[in-house]
Amino acid sequence: MTTSDGSVQGHTQIYGTAPRNRAFTIVLLGDGFTAAQQTAFDTACTDFVTALTTTAPYDRIGRGINTWRINVTSTDSGADDPAASGGTGATARTYFDSRFGANGIRRLLVCNNSTVLQTATARVPEFSVAIVVVNSPVYGGSGGSVGTYSLAGGATEIAIHELGHTAYGLADEYAYYAGGGETGHDHHPAGEPAEPNVTLNTDRATLEWGWAVAPTTALPTMSNPDCASVDLRPSVAPAGTVGCFEGAHYYHCRSFRPEHNCKMRELSNPFCQICRQVIRARTKVAKNICALTPTRDAVYRYDGSGTSWTRIGGPAGHLYAGTWGLVATNPDTGDLYRYLGTPDNWQHIGSAGASFAVATDTVYGLTPTRDAVYRYDNSGTSWTRIGGPAGHLYAGTWGLVATNPDTGDLYRYLGTPDNWQHIGSAGASFAVATDTVYGLTPTRDAVYRYDNSGTSWTKVHGPADRLYTGDWGRGLVATKPGSGDLYTYLGSPDSWRHTGSAGASFAVATDTVYGLTPSRNAVYRYNGSGLSWTKVGDAADSIVAGDI
Known part of the structure; x- marks a missing residue:
């Protein structure tokens, strides 16, 4: 005892x-x-x-x-x-x-x-x-x-x-307390719950998880017809639909959960998209965003709240970040340095390259003449050659891909030197997400998603100008040609949500998406609902997201 x-x-x-x-x-x-x-x-x-x-x-x-x-x-x-x-x-x-x-x-x-x-x-x-x-x-x-x-x-x-x-801090999403037959749980009392996966609010413009709700999804998405009991009906919406489903937080009515089912409602189910997002964001201990000053004379890391930033390094040519960490090039020599977690603590890890790409477990580089791809060995300045000539490198949690310098065709690295798989044809650009790679056609008239098999791709959107990927949401945002407005991919073809206005560039972090204003005079953070953004920093040359 x-x-x-x-x-x-x-x-x-x-x-x-x-x-x-x-x-x-x-x-x-x-x-x-x-x-x-x-x-x-x-x-x-x-x-x-x-x-x-x-x-x-x-x-x-x-x-x-x-x-x-x-x-x-x-x-x-x-x-x-x-x-x-x-x-x-x-x-x-x-x-x-x-x-x-x-x-x-x-x-x-x-x-x-x-x-x-x-x-x-x-x-x-x-x-x-x-x-x-x-x-x-x-x-x-x-x-x-x-x-x-x-x-x-x-x-x-x-x-x-x-x-x-x-x-x-996730709430129980089931609509009962002691088993379902108790009294006093017909209607949720007033007062918005503090937990991020339940709400009393069904207003599309202010809904906490509004960023994940398709414009065509009704709110409420499913209402309980009998508040005297738990609603046990199957979903009226396709599996994976994010909206407002009535019955949550131990009450039959007036409280809503994001999806019809979730591990926070029934154990045998996967976490819903909103819970997955909360888990990803709160599991990351490292800061997510870094910026290079307009004159490229210093690197700053966002402290995570307000407009507070910490200087972590001096001059840099380019920043690259991902789940492996943050690297920067020396503006004079082009040599590559890795940030070791405390201000001004950087390790020289390699010489100059045409470009670099940060993946889950290391960083990849393309030689200055683009005649070979190398993989950092995670020790000293040792690198291993893993492929021949390439046009561009793209990396992320899903892995590494590279374009053929002559045809533009896309190849995926399979983990051992010179072992690459042809997965697609040329594109204007590509972006590697957590579970696949996305591509923009050469004329930028459509966005495609790789099906993870052979050279099969599925069209998920029409014209776009730029693609950005990361851990937040479904992992992909894109800008609209002409206006430059930002749209968030909701997980199924042609299902996107208008998220913000134009920016010079964007970075998808674990918690949300960050953007540089068109004039690069400020950094903004997306608030998660409607078109609301908050200023978090001043002028910058560029921003990157990763485990920093």
């Missing part, structure tokens, strides 16, 4: 290679595991990591996450299971005092949060979130300052759902 009923044995990092001061760090702590059951706890932790890293969007965030386990013994197995809440009446002497039946609901599993947080801080001080794994077959879990989950069937699904609460 107290810390006298067990002891902390040790801590072990079980996943991740990110620098400890720049990682999103998950700590798993065991409760109700006796000294003889520590192997079972170790296995549960491994199962958690396997499930998490194969669940979107974590399957593409991995580099920024570290996971630790803290082995803790308890005198007894299991957790308290009070009879008053429908349990067996069992009690267990455990280190974190885990118990089912909070608020009279048996599945609501809680523990001594203070002891958990003290233990996590003592062992892994930089932790971002603490989750307690409870050694019981009874179904249960909870979120809050500490997350919990039991080893009931579907344990890892419970864990990832509760992580949504504890790490990201």
Whole structure:
């Protein structure tokens, strides 16, 4: 029942290679595991990591996450299971005092949060979130300052759902509290919820996730015809539609969720697009945006709020950024330098090139004469030749592609030197997203999406001037020829949303999209609804987004 009923044995990092001061760090702590059951706890932790890293969007965030386990013994197995809440009446002497039946609901599993947080801080001080794994077959879990989950069937699904609460402040999207038959949950009370995935607002112009709603999607998208009960009907909209679906936050009516279903509503489902966006944005510990001053005499990193920026480097020729980090060229020699995370701390990693492209695990370069493509070996100034002549390089989470300098045809790098796959014909430009590559036809009259097979592409839009990709939203924004206005891709052909007016350039970060005004005299941040943007910085030559 107290810390006298067990002891902390040790801590072990079980996943991740990110620098400890720049990682999103998950700590798993065991409760109700006796000294003889520590192997079972170790296995549960491994199962958690396997499930998490194969669940979107974590399957593409991995580099920024570290996971630790803290082995803790308890005198007894299991957790308290009070009879008053429908349990067996069992009690267990455990280190974190885990118990089912909070608020009279048996599945609501809680523990001594203070002891958990003290233990996590003592062992892994930089932790971002603490989750307690409870050694019981009874179904249960909870979120809050500490997350919990039991080893009931579907344990890892419970864990990832509760992580949504504890790490990201996501709300439950189901429309009941204790099971569906309780009274007082017909209509959500007044007052906008603080959680980012539920709302009382159905105004298209101010809806928090309005950036993801197609102009043709009705709001509300689906209303509950009987507020006395939970609406169990199938969706009236195609799967993946983002809108306002009534019934969420424990209430039958007057509260809305973004999609018809989501892991925050039913465990067997993937996270909805809005929850995925929140997870991506809040998992990134590194800052997202850097700018080069108008005279190119200094590099600045956005601090994340207001108009505060920090100078992190001196003169640069060009900036390149991505999930691997930030690199810059020396304006005099063209040599390449990598930013190491603290102001004026840069590492010389290579000589000049015609261009560079930052991917997930390294940076690629094209020789000054464009006669070969090289891959940085992540050590000193060592690079490996991986391909012959190329016209242009494009990289992102999905990988690296290059154009043939003679035909303009597009090739994808398959991971070993001189191993490239022909995936498409020439285009005016390309942009690599998290899951594919997009291309603009040579005449800029259409945008195409690579189908990830052979040389098959699907048209997703008409004319465009420039393409930008990144982690935010569906991963693609484009400018309209003539006006230069910015449009956000919503995930299906010809489904786009007007997002903003013209800019000199844009950068798609994890949390939103940033833009330079046409005169380059200010940096703006998209607010996520309507056409609203906020000024976050002054004049700049260029801006880039990445894990910086």
